[in-house]
Amino acid sequence: MKILISNDDGYLAPGIVALADALASIAEIVVVAPDSNRSGSSNSLTLDRPLSLYTASNGFHFLNGTPSDCVHVALTGVLAFRPDLIVSGINQGQNMGDDTLYSGTVAAATEGYLFGIPAIAFSQVDKGWTELDSAARMAREIVLRKFDSLQKPYLLNVNIPNLPYASLKGVVATRLGKRHESEGVIKATDPHGRQIYWIGLAGKAKDAGEGTDFHATALGKVSITPLQIDLTHRAQLDALKNALA
Known part of the structure; x- marks a missing residue:
């Protein structure tokens, strides 16, 4: 088995x-990860500048771009083979509910999925790397x-x-829960007296009922949620057709 590994915390993240250590004994692995923390970068690709790839002393490759950049560049310009699996993580902190839309960890896996390759994103529920x-x-x-x-991918x-x-x-299949709206931005002033803003914390869980990722992990279970990329709101499609008639 050949596995491409990436993340959004950067190639130096624990x-x-x-x-990589856990998978090296069961597969041929290649690591291509961002040069620094790119959390919250979602599925963005860098189109306004060229990207550079470097190799660390441990053999990991790192790129001055986003998680999606890393997987895209690896698949289309670096690897001499097509991986059997894309694996992203292990992220420092949960990617559940609405977080998946912003997650660079999930985005790296998604980029592989868009190329027709099975992909898995791994996250720990709490930050701090405890029980890694x-x-x-x-x-x-x-x-x-x-x-x-x-169905593959x-x-x-x-x-x-x-x-x-x-x-x-244990390990259970779940659906994504939902969060309340994010908390407001935190306003501050920089050393030059200019107004600056920090993005606020994610909202608390709104839908954490049985069957959700929030519910499962709160019970000490590992949550696995199958994701898809089709954003079409099918329930609205007929209504829209009628409105356009």
């Missing part, structure tokens, strides 16, 4: 190091699953509670 070995072990087990019943979003491996309560 999460991607742990993930447990998360990496779980990621390895999930990668080894065949998922033969799933598939795109899976995995969130792992920060718990010792023995304390995890």
Whole structure:
């Protein structure tokens, strides 16, 4: 098996190091990740400047671009082979509910999916890298699953509670929950007296009922949500056709 690994926390992040170490024994791996933290970059591609690829002493490749850039450049200009799987993470902090729209971790996996390659995004529920070995072990087990019943390519979003491996309560299929609106921006003044703004915190969970990623991880379970990219609001399609008639 050949696996391309990326993330949004940057090539030096403990999460991607742990993930690469966990997968190296079961696959031929190549790491192409951003040169710095690109959290919240979503599916953006860099079109206003050229990109440069470098190689670190540990063999990881890093790019001065977004997670989507990393996977795109790897697949179309760097790798001499087509990977069997794209894996992203392990992210520092959850990517659940509406967060998936902003997540660079999910975006790296999505870029592979758009190229027709199965892809999995891994995140820990809480920040701080606690119980990272447990998360990496779980990621390895999930990668080894065949998922033969799933239509390929598939795109899976995995969130792992920060718990010792023995304390995890299993792996369950979930849907995305929903959050309340984000908190307001934080206003400040820079050293030159100019108004600046920090994006506020994500909203609290609004829909965290049974079957959601929020509910599963709160119970100590690993959440796996299958994602799709078709944004068509099909329930509105007939109404729109009638409005245009």
